[in-house]
Amino acid sequence: MKIRIDRKKWLRGSRTPLGKFQSSHLFVKEQNAGCCLGHFIHQTTKCAWSKLNILPTPENYYTKANKKNPLVIEAVYHELGGSFSDIANSPFACRAMGINDCLNINDEQREEELKDLFFSEGYILEFYN
16 A cells, blocks of 8 residues: 655654754644654545644554554554553554654655655555655
C-alpha cells in the first residue's frame, strides 16, 4: 500500500520561538497538517482528520478508534501484557515519531529514513509538493 504525504501538510518536530522542543501531532486543524503517522492513520483507516486533531501519538488515537481495525492494531499498536487493555505505541510508531521529529537531520534525510522504515513494514511512502 502506498502512503502519500504532501510536504505542505506535513508536521515535523520544531522549536518554539523561545527555543523549546515541540513535537508534532497526528493532525493540527489550525495548520491543516499532520505528522507522518497522522497521514498513515488517515489513509489506511479512512479516519477523518477531525478525529486526529491535537492527538500527539497513535496511542492516543486508539482510545477513540475502532479497536477492531486490523491495520491499526497490526501496524501501529503494540500489545503489552497480552491484553488490549494495555495499548502502547508500537516499535514502528516509536521509530517513526523519532525520525519525524528529530531536529538533527534535514528533511531530505528524514524522508529517506521514513521511507526505509515504512518499507520495512510493507508500505511505500511517497512525498510530493
